[in-house]
Amino acid sequence: MNRVTIAILALLAPIAMCAQGVKIEFFTPSVVHVVKYPGQPVTPESKVIIAKPQEVKLTRKGSTTSSSELTVKLDEKTCCITFLDAKGKVLLREKSHTFTPLNQTFTLDKGEAIYGLGTIQNGKMNRRGEHKRMEQSNLEDFQNVIQSIKGWGLYWDNYAPTQFDDDARGMSLTSEAGDVIDYYFMYGGSADGVIAQMRFLSGDVPMFPLWTYGFWQSKERYKTAAETESIVDKYRELQVPLDGIIQDWQYWGSNYLWNAMDFLAEDFANGKQLIKNVHQKHAHFMISIWASFGPQTQQFRELDAKGLLLPIETWPQSGISHVWPPIMEYPSGVKVYDAFSPEARAIYWKYLKKLYDYGTDAWWMDSTDPDFFNPKESDYQHPVTGGTWRSLRNAFPLETVRGIYQAQRKDDRGKRIFIMTRSSFAGQQHYGSNMWSGDVASSWEMLRNQIPAGLSFTLTGNPNFNTDIGGFFCGSYNTKGSGSAPKNPQFQELYVRWMQYGLFCPVFRSHGADAPREIWQFGEPGTPVYQSIKNLIDFRYRLIPYLYSTASQVTNNNFSYMRPLFSDFAADKKVWDMTDEFMFGRSILACPIVEAQYTQEKIIKEDAMTGWNRKEVTGESAEQADWTETKTATKYLPKGANWYDFWTGKLYKGGQNVVLTTRFDQVPMFVRAGSIVPLGPVMQYVGEKPWDNLEIRIYPGADAEFSLYEDEGDGYNYEQGYYSNIIFTWTDRTRTLHISARQGGYKGMLLDRKFTLVLPDGTTKTIDYNGNQVTVKL
Template identity: 50%
Template sequence: MKLSIIFLLLTALSINNSSNAQSFQKTDLGIKTVINSTAIEIQYYGPSIVRVLKSPEGRSFIKESLSVITEPKKTTFNVKQQGDVVNLRSSTLNVALNLKTGDINYSSVNGELLLKEKQSGVKFTPINDAGNNTLTVQQSFALDNDEPIYGLGQQQQGKMSQRNVTLNMVQGNLDDYIPFFQSVKGYGVFWDNYSPTVFTDNTEGTSFKSDVGDCVDYYFMYGGNADGVIARMRELTGQAPMFPLWTYGFWQSKERYKSQDELVDVVKEYRKLGVPLDGIIQDWQYWGSNYLWNAMDFLNPEFPDPKKMVSDVHNMKAHMIISIWNSFGPHTKQYKELDKIGALMNFTTWPESGSEKWPVRRDYPSGVRVYDPYNPAARDIYWKYLAEMYKLGLDGWWMDSSEPDHLNPKPSDFDNKTYLGSFRKVRNAFPLMTVGGVSTHQRAVDSGKRVFILTRSAFAGQQRYGANTWSGDVTSSWSALKNQIAAGLNFSLTGIPYWNADIGGFFLNRFKRKLEDPEYRELYVRWLQFGTFTPMMRSHGADAPREIYQFGQKGSKYYDAIEKYINLRYHLLPYIYSTSWEITASQSSMMRGLVMDFPKDKKALDLNDEYMFGKSLLVSPVTNAMYVKAGAEDFSATGSKETYLPAGVDWYDFWTAERFSGGNKVSRQTPLEIIPLYVKAGSVIPVGPSVQYAEEKKWDNLEIRIYPGANGKFVLYEDENDNYNYEKGVYSTITFTWDDAKRNLTISDRNGSFPGMLNERKFNIVIVTSQANKPVNYTGKKVVVKF
């Protein structure tokens, strides 16, 4: 947490009457001035990042950032006044402040205009926030008419570019709002405010307006491209640590396993069937009644020996995480301790009733209350009880309702006092604080196991806490499936790289026959195919179980298709794990909107049904039913999907190795077991062994697939698969470089080492166009393979 105390008392600055322009004061970090009764300060946080603060003249305040953890950096910059404009120029960014109007323009050092504030675009409106006299704050910008922007978190409208939208940014079950957007022009804007905020983009301009703020406080960053912008955002708000290798395997759960025997039996069945599985999740009510809500204890008699349950799962080489919430029932120990320190809030949350019967019996209120994660003492209490669960050997946490659930909100609800002021003031940062509380506590007591948190909501900076956000309780439908694509991509474009969705959708209420409905079975398979190419592959939902054996048996269409993609996920683990290293080491992203790799291709910039997974694979999920007619299965004709292949590079069909030129649409037949999947020319992709779980076999005999047509490079990353030793340099990398003209693959000297590292191994090098292959014995020294 960064604390900066700002006293913008600038009334003593002189006035230049001849030009009606005010003077300014140069500071170590930038400049400050007062223009039209507005105090303005510009601070450099580096050559590519500036912070802008604006407040009414003479107003003093303390600004505490929950998201930004870096301090402003001593930056070399020049200041030059030309008439009414003062220009601040660093090595990468030019900031121009109009001393008459107070408006700021941003441009590259090459003179390209990036963004400008709208004239007189700052507004302050006095309000009383739960007894505190403060402000509603607004800042407007003027974007180019045809300028796509991305980010703002996760929404469910299916839009890729976030132009012409109005978003009421209050965290919810299905919507995770992050007040950050980035442009195709290679810049980003982070609005550092945690209160309910309205983002508006229309013909009048682009603006953020927040209910509560002592000042306008935003960061402008220039990265040159989407990866560069994300790097700047993580520079401000924190880097993303590594997850364990096993988190990238297949996960099974449902709402909910009702006994420890049921949960253990699911893992047994997967092992019996020979279908890979790495994780299983226990959902809610293992604590018993709603009055004991989130007791963080196995009080339900159906879970008589939780330590044995966890041990049984581990003995089958699987991992287990468990549901925890951000609210507590009145009979829990946590409730009583939190209540003593005034760390429980009063508003309606879920569950409303003490009775577990449906529909809700409101005449038996549950008394469940949300806790105050802004309070460090409350976070300590939360972890004190969770630590007892951790001792059971659980491998991570499923933090449900981390936005939190706020049912039938009333304006007075936001008057609730938190440790940092009114709930209104800090509302949207709730997930950041509660996830951060668990992460920092676990990290403090155990460096041998990487933090892994699955959570339902997020805010700027959450990537630093080892959390993967899922898209909430989405309904099972084709439109919901399609909407997940843009939702996940825009979420990733805010700088938070780990995201997933309930495979199959959470609620099945549209499908009266549940799993017996052939359209649902088709939808589930297509959703699972999409889930194969997200940062976490996790099957979950209510109303019906989702285990593979619920969809038939080996030899049936649905079962075989599901098994095929679970196995494909495991074959891609060397590619996925190496991509996760790129995220940590080089600020990359796993799910990549096409703007990230093809910003010059205007046809690619607003596509909402395809994306890159890593930098080599283009994924085009099937998002409509093809094999159901009149409510019955009909496989008499094979469906197809059209996919746009971005320009400037050739592409290969992953399944057939057929080559296509970029800049065109291609149609591909899509039988149930096929998702359109294309590989960029020049790609080098490692393919791992067939396994039952991620760490079953070492990567001692990898297939290395070469997709010719361009030069390419891939860095294979390996470490101990868990713990934080990689932060001390305990890992290795092997770089594969393809020279397309010479048709040579150079395998570099191995860089680095770690305990258990393979000193000798085989690589089978395959040129996909010819199926030519050459086995290579590799001992850590450079090898050149010629074709």
């Protein structure tokens, strides 16, 4: 036996004085797997954990086992565990546990902040005092990952609906199904450290195609192939950048053909040609697919014959597609497939392959929660592959997304997989998916909620998050008839501010119902609202070199795009529960405006079902707004750094509130002193122009380093080492910039280029670069 086995076995068997068995297994010096079982020893098979235990040198003294990073103490009377760091500081204590119901309760420190769990839409970051039943839904998704300001994390490896509670009795997790308590304790020392441990356990984050970081346009829904193609044409005509167009549902025809995965509707007679035409316009094509099938589809018939459909009530409830509310006398017969079955996943891909053969670039996997209406006890007890619907419910999005990713990787055609999905479970970051936050209502409150929801999602190890810019349901702003919201100043202000937030999300995507969202819907070129949107889209393309380099750090070094401020400034307690600011990568402090400044804030309460009832709006008139006025906003600059206003270059000391003069067409943002930020050219689509003269912005005040990452932009050759890094190092004391020799290479890379160096005071210098190191004094 190796050392790890010997050391672990001392704790594998039930302790004599314990009423139950306890298994404590060190995966690494800082990750411990705990299993408690009431009967015979059990080693559960995880759907999430793909790592294997490493060889870890351990020492044992009585019921205490230690690695170089952690000490685990087992109380032999209560079977409760205490986790301590290498210096003996208590990190987390178990308080009690039961098996019926399946519950584990922990004791937290007074004032200890905890984070994560998933996209909870209540506007909070800190989960202290939270009581939440965690079951996947349209608007909220859960990953069972918690982390503490003290630097520890916990993954609860259970897929049933689970109740999370934190109150005077402790922090507890209570699952509705399961035979054993099964969790992983991770000590990372920081938010980044916990994320790194979670990704070690459940998988890293593959690179997305470079083009996915451009601008996406969508709506619910383009109703003909000609309309879909015309949107791309109009963006090109107006010279507004665009990289992705999305075809939402019903291109397949009636609800009885729901999700047939083919262009069967009369107005989509030649879907293959549509995709080809989009590609010829230098855009990419994403299409809506679902986890359910109508009774007239080939998929339904094949899955049904094999017993691989679930009896749960799902969307759409009626076969009549154009009437709301649903006419239940004509049930759709649509059923969700058993995504837990390898055979069902293979059938799913067999039919989806037709759209892949047509040239589809990316998948919009909708309702991967999946929608589950009027649940009955018999539904929860229905058997699925490997368990019951109750016992596996929350892992559904993981299994269905993983099925597509693995199948497409086997049929690799030089395209990186990009899946946008409505739901997520732990580990899903490993399978090429970006989650959006569901059918959120168009309101300022909901915009405010998206920031902590996205940050909380990121803290579970999943870095890829986005929202429907402007909110999905905007019907309450249609004050001058159907679809008039983009002419209503109340919606215009909300949309532009939501877009300014979206600028800092990994995917920058406009989508929604009730009114179209294309830029020309908001006015003519040159008008204030139109121009504000245009400037934002242009600026997004300038940020792509910074964003894509951050993406490489996400993949290779466990970084995150969207970072709660305590990730970098944990010593500043003022940021522990901050919900309106965050770091975008390591250098940029995003401070979006999330309150109305030019119009009256409209209070809207809608859920994902009532929003579909297109309410007529009466008794309201759209107010006017002077978009040229300047306003003020107060923002906090974290302690521990000094900050440059991105737009003015003014330097502020951290640890203070600052009152900013704000503009409608500009999002407040700062750059940390001691940063290097590369900016690219404005282009109509990714790849239109080479990055042969990037602007390299240098922010003095501290030493800085930035690694400019480049690769082929698509395909998986980067996994074989085909990429390059150019490392920029700023030495503040000597005001010297060192540019390294280019490291690595790939087919088609630039051999000679220029860099234009820019300081906040306006100092500018352009240099030639041919791959050899350069040193410049500024």
